[in-house]
Each structure stands twice: as structure tokens, then as C-alpha cells.
Amino acid sequence: MATDPVLPPLERLSRVRVVLHSPRHPGNIGAAARAMKTMGLSRLCLVTPERFPDDEAYRRASGARDLIDRVGLYPDLASAVAGCVVAVAVAARPRDHAPVSMPPRMLMPRLLDLAVHGEVALVFGNETNGLARVDVNRCDFLVRIPTGGEYGSLNLGAAVQVLCYELRMAALAAAGEDGARPDDSLDSPLATHEQVVQLLDHAERTLVALDFLVPGRPSRLMERIARLARKARLEQEEVNILRGVLAAAEAARAASGDTPSR
Amino acid sequence: MATDPVLPPLERLSRVRVVLHSPRHPGNIGAAARAMKTMGLSRLCLVTPERFPDDEAYRRASGARDLIDRVGLYPDLASAVAGCVVAVAVAARPRDHAPVSMPPRMLMPRLLDLAVHGEVALVFGNETNGLARVDVNRCDFLVRIPTGGEYGSLNLGAAVQVLCYELRMAALAAAGEDGARPDDSLDSPLATHEQVVQLLDHAERTLVALDFLVPGRPSRLMERIARLARKARLEQEEVNILRGVLAAAEAARAASGDTPSR
Numbered sequence: 001m002a003t004d005p006v007l008p009p010l011e012r013l014s015r016v017r018v019v020l021h022s023p024r025h026p027g028n029i030g031a032a033a034r035a036m037k038t039m040g041l042s043r044l045c046l047v048t049p050e051r052f053p054d055d056e057a058y059r060r061a062s063g064a065r066d067l068i069d070r071v072g073l074y075p076d077l078a079s080a081v082a083g084c085v086v087a088v089a090v091a092a093r094p095r096d097h098a099p100v101s102m103p104p105r106m107l108m109p110r111l112l113d114l115a116v117h118g119e120v121a122l123v124f125g126n127e128t129n130g131l132a133r134v135d136v137n138r139c140d141f142l143v144r145i146p147t148g149g150e151y152g153s154l155n156l157g158a159a160v161q162v163l164c165y166e167l168r169m170a171a172l173a174a175a176g177e178d179g180a181r182p183d184d185s186l187d188s189p190l191a192t193h194e195q196v197v198q199l200l201d202h203a204e205r206t207l208v209a210l211d212f213l214v215p216g217r218p219s220r221l222m223e224r225i226a227r228l229a230r231k232a233r234l235e236q237e238e239v240n241i242l243r244g245v246l247a248a249a250e251a252a253r254a255a256s257g258d259t260p261s262r
Numbered sequence: 263m264a265t266d267p268v269l270p271p272l273e274r275l276s277r278v279r280v281v282l283h284s285p286r287h288p289g290n291i292g293a294a295a296r297a298m299k300t301m302g303l304s305r306l307c308l309v310t311p312e313r314f315p316d317d318e319a320y321r322r323a324s325g326a327r328d329l330i331d332r333v334g335l336y337p338d339l340a341s342a343v344a345g346c347v348v349a350v351a352v353a354a355r356p357r358d359h360a361p362v363s364m365p366p367r368m369l370m371p372r373l374l375d376l377a378v379h380g381e382v383a384l385v386f387g388n389e390t391n392g393l394a395r396v397d398v399n400r401c402d403f404l405v406r407i408p409t410g411g412e413y414g415s416l417n418l419g420a421a422v423q424v425l426c427y428e429l430r431m432a433a434l435a436a437a438g439e440d441g442a443r444p445d446d447s448l449d450s451p452l453a454t455h456e457q458v459v460q461l462l463d464h465a466e467r468t469l470v471a472l473d474f475l476v477p478g479r480p481s482r483l484m485e486r487i488a489r490l491a492r493k494a495r496l497e498q499e500e501v502n503i504l505r506g507v508l509a510a511a512e513a514a515r516a517a518s519g520d521t522p523s524r
Contacts, residue, residue: 013410035420040410063413100495105431145427146434148275148302151325158297158423161416165407165424169367172408233362 009174012115013040013167017072018160019080019087021047021135022126030060030068031157032124037064039164040171045072045080045121060157077123077135085118086111089139090163092130092153101142104163108143109170122163127156191234199239200226206246209253271436274377275302275429279334280422281342281349283309283397284388292322292330293419294386299326301426302433307334307342307383322419339385339397347380348373351401352425354392354415363404366425370405371432384425389418453496461501462488468508471515 007015018036023029029052033044044067046052053068061068074080081087088111094101102110111120123139125131136142145154145162154162191199204222207213213221232238269277280298285291291314295306306329308314315330323330336342343349350373356363364372373382385401387393398404407416407424416424453461466484469475475483494500 031417031420034415034417037413038409038416038420040412060417062417063415146430147300148430150302151299153296153325154300154423155293155296155322155324155419157417158293158300158420161420161423162427165427168408168410 007116009112009171010040012112013171014042015115015119016041016111016167017043017045017081017084017119017121018164019045019047019074019077019121019123020049020156021077021080021123021131022049023052023124023156024050024127025156026051026054026057027060028127028156029054029071030057030062030064031155032160033057033061033064033067035157035161035164037067039161039168041164041167042067042070043072043119044068044070045074047074047077047080049073077138081121081123081138083119084121086114086141087121087123087139088141088143089131089136090122090124090159091136091142091144092125094144095133095136095142098133098136099139099142101144103146104143104166107141108163108166109173112167112170112174124156124159189236191236191239195236195239196229196234199234199242200229202243202246206250209250269378271374271433272302274374275433276304277377277381278303278373278429279305279307279343279346279381279383280426281307281309281336281339281383281385282311282388282418283339283342283385283393284311285314285386285418286312286389287418288313288316288319289322290389290418291316291333292319292324292326293417294422295319295323295326295329295333297419297423297426299329301423301430303426303429304329304332305334305381306330306332307336309336309339309342311335339400343383343385343400345381346383348376348403349383349385349401350403350405351393351398352384352386352421353398353404353406354387356406357395357398357404360395360398361401361404363406365408366405366428369403370425370428371435374429374432374436386418386421451498453498453501457498457501458491458496461496461504462491464505464508468512471512 018032018041020029020032023046026049029044029046029049036042036044052071052073057068058065072080088107089099091098091101111122114120122143123131123135125135143163145159147154200222203225204213207221208215213219234242280294280303282291282294285308288311291306291308291311298304298306314333314335319330320327334342350369351361353360353363373384376382384405385393385397387397405425407421409416462484465487466475469483470477475481
């Protein structure tokens with residue numbers, strides 16, 4: 001395998017083989033392909049699938065049919081992971097004397113780091129029995145998705161989705177886009193601290209004009225309003241809208257003369 | 263809703279409603295139920311499903327049929343999220359003028375915190391069109407699963423799986439089991455530093471006895487072996503096995519007389 005120490009994290013995803021060992025349902029093959037493609041993975045390998053090719057795999061792959069077209073078919077696990085620098089077995093339950101087991105959030109970033117040095121493999125067992133012991137022991141690590149106590153059996157396609165998602169999150173984190181920040185979907189820039197203070201001053205003047213606030217008399221009302229405004233993480237456009245509303249209220253009050261009702 | 267400030271994080275999962283709005287395929291309803299149960303969620307709500315009840319939903323639910331039996335059916339989103347302290351819309355793409363959007367890893371821990379105060383809802387749109395604008399705007403936040411650029415359309419059941427997984431990871435983290443530590447699957451306790459040093463001393467004596475190492479002559483061999491032993495994070499039982507092997511090698515050497523071959 002070529003060693004490329006500067007391969008960008010998101011491009012390392014293309015070095016991850018997803019190996020399905022003896023899958024029974026072609027629908028799950030399609031679901032795995034779709035799960036992979038949505039997360040930026042592309043190399044699907046099948047070891048002795050029960051039914052393949054099959055229309056159901058295409059149907060469930062939806063927009064990831066190209067991955068089905070390029071599936072690698074192998075007679076055994078050894079040939080499916082040949083050339084990989086590391087292979088990780090996906091296990092539904094802990095195994096005695098097996099490779100070291102780690103949760104996905106710990107192991108997927110390491111797997112991505114190892115992909116700098118060559119291809120890596122995630123190996124999934126079949127829907128009914130999982131991986132045989134001999135296949136687990138061929139792998140270098142074991143990953144186990146944390147599940148609830150009562151029922152811990154994820155659908156095969158769903159397990160592929162979770163691990164591909166963790167791989168993508170690891171790649172985003174390594175690329176400095178850590179997935180733990182709000183999306184950049186603000187309609188306008190965030191208001192500055194000063195703009196919020198000016199809004200609150202404006203609000204206070206308006207509330208006084210409306211005789212809702214008595215100037216000079218202690219009130220917790222403005223504190224509550226300030227708390228609300230700050231918690232809302234206001235955008236500049238929102239500040240403008242609110243100041244427009246305040247101005248309209250002031251104008252209405254001025255037009256209505258000076259007869260406060262309270 | 264009852265407020266219980268000490269509700270343990272994992273129990274908060276039972277306060278999360280998963281709402282599927284107008285799902286088309288009963289298979290996805292079953293997949294959602296299975297995804298939920300594997301992560302410890304239990305409240306599945308359907309708004310005007312196209313086909314329900316349906317055998318396919320039961321079949322795909324697998325071990326989560328009880329969630330299908332207890333599904334809540336609603337005529338519209340308002341009634342499905344009635345009484346919730348917060349509702350989160352799941353969006354495949356960014357929306358203008360919509361509620362604030364955050365990635366799952368940021369929003370799911372917050373959702374779990376809010377579940378201390380009452381029920382919360384995750385709202386999924388239908389497979390073809392997602393959520394209507396009016397339904398998105400009824401929600402308090404928007405969550406968007408990060409996807410690859412080329413194809414970002416997760417299967418509905420797979421999206422439910424990812425968000426339920428993030429909720430469970432948030433609950434585990436809040437409960438102090440953070441999912442970023444190795445599973446406690448060691449066959450025996452980890453070897454101490456001293457035990458590893460003793461093993462290395464033993465190995466050196468044995469290699470000298472085998473004439474593999476010349477005492478007093480500088481060699482990088484022992485450094486390489488030490489590096490390997492430390493990297494392997496040896497368990498006590500493994501140290502015992504290796505020392506047994508060394509002892510057997512020494513005994514064989516002693517029995518063979520004193521004719522070194524190198």
C-alpha cells in the first residue's frame with residue numbers, strides 16, 4: 001500500500017473497505033451501500049453472499065447503486081481483507097480471548113489514522129450468527145456498538161450506518177470541522193454585544209413610554225428581558241426587526257396622546 | 263409534565279418520542295422501532311402513516327415488535343408532540359428562516375438535558391419529501407446529520423438509528439460511561455510496569471542462553487522487544503504465558519547440552 005502521510009482525513013474514507021461476510025438478505029447489501037455513500041465511503045466487499053446480484057439490493061441502495069455495481073466478491077475473509085493494514089471485526093457481543101474491543105467513538109478515529117498507511121477494513125458478520133470465531137480472530141480489533149440492555153441486535157444496514165457515521169465524524173473532527181458546532185445556517189450575522197445592549201436600551205425607553213415600566217422604580221422586568229434576549233443568541237436582522245417593532249409601538253403611543261392606562 | 267431533576271440519564275431515553283410524519287413504507291416503521299429499542303428508546307409515534315398496521319413493519323421490527331404494538335397514532339404533528347417541552351425537526355438539508363440547526367453530536371446531549379423537564383420529540387419527515395415547512399417551523403430546533411457531498415439521503419430507519427445512537431451516547435456520557443474507553447473485556451488484569459520489566463529481563467536471559475544474544479555486546483534487539491511488549495498493553499495472564507514459554511525454551515536449551523549453533 002502506498003503511504004501518503006498528508007492524505008486529508010475526508011479522503012481517507014475512500015480507503016475503508018466495508019466487508020459483509022455471508023450476508024443473507026440482499027436488502028441489507030443495498031442498505032449498507034446507501035449508508036456508506038451518505039457518509040463518503042465507497043468500497044463494498046462481499047464474502048459469499050447468499051443472494052447476489054439481486055434486484056432488492058439495487059432497490060434498497062437507492063442513490064448508491066454505483067457502489068453495488070462496483071462490489072468486490074470474495075471466496076473468504078482472508079482474500080477480502082488482503083492488503084489491508086488493519087481489519088476490525090464488528091461484534092454484537094463481547095468475545096473471550098478475542099482481539100481488544102473498543103467502542104466506535106474510540107476506535108473509528110484510530111482506524112482513520114491507520115488509513116494514512118493503506119487500506120483498512122470493517123468486517124460485519126451475517127444477520128443470524130455474526131462472525132465465526134475464526135474470522136473474529138483474524139481481525140486486529142473488535143468494535144462493539146453500545147446498545148440497550150434488553151435488545152441489542154442492530155439491523156446489519158443500521159450497524160453499517162452507525163460505524164460509517166462515526167468514521168465521517170472522525171474525519172470531520174480531524175479536518176477541523178468537528179460536528180459539534182451549529183450549522184452555518186444563520187440568515188444574517190450574529191448581533192454584536194453592543195447591538196443587543198442598544199436594543200435593550202430601546203426596549204426600556206419604549207416600555208417607559210407605554211407606561212409599562214415606571215422610570216426609576218426597581219423592576220426585575222428588564223433583567224428578565226435582557227436574559228431572554230441574550231439566551232436567544234440574536235442575529236442582526238432580528239435586532240433590526242425588534243427595533244422596528246419598538247419604534248412602531250412608540251409611534252402608536254405618541255399618536256394616541258398621553259393617557260396611560262396603567 | 264413532571265419535573266424530576268435527578269432522573270438518571272439513561273432513563274431519560276424513555277422520555278424521547280420518535281415521531282414519523284407520514285411514513286410511506288411500513289418497513290421503515292419497523293426499522294425505526296428496532297433502531298429505537300437497541301438504543302433504549304421506546305415511544306414511537308406515527309402521524310398519518312400510509313400503511314399501518316402492516317406485516318412488513320412487524321417483520322422489520324424483529325425483536326422490537328412490542329414498540330409496534332404500542333405505537334401512538336396521530337392525525338397531525340401538533341397532537342403528536344402535544345405536551346413535549348421541546349420538538350426537534352430532522353432535516354436532510356438546510357432551511358432558510360427555520361429554527362436554529364445543529365449537528366446531532368451537539369443537539370442530542372441538550373435534548374437529553376431537556377428531557378429532565380418532560381417529554382421531548384424527534385420529528386422525521388416522510389421518505390420522499392421530508393418535513394413540510396409548516397411542520398419544520400412548529401419545531402424548536404433542527405438537526406441535520408452530516409453527510410458526504412455527493413449523496414446525502416439517509417434511509418429513514420438509518421437516520422433514526424444514528425440519532426438514537428447519539429442520544430444513547432449522550433446518556434452514557436452523562437452517566438459517566440463515556441463510550442470512549444475500551445470495553446472491560448480484558449481476560450485478566452493488565453500487567454503492571456514491574457511485571458513487564460521482569461518479563462523483559464527473563465526474555466533477555468533466555469535469549470542469551472539460546473545464544474541469540476551475546477551478553478555485553480550492544481544490540482537493538484532488546485529495545486525492539488521492549489517496545490513491542492509495551493505497545494501490546496500486556497495482561498498478567500499473557501505475561502505468565504510468555505514467561506512459561508521462555509522457561510520452556512531455557513529448559514530445552516539446558517537439556518540439549520552446551521553446543522551453541524551460533
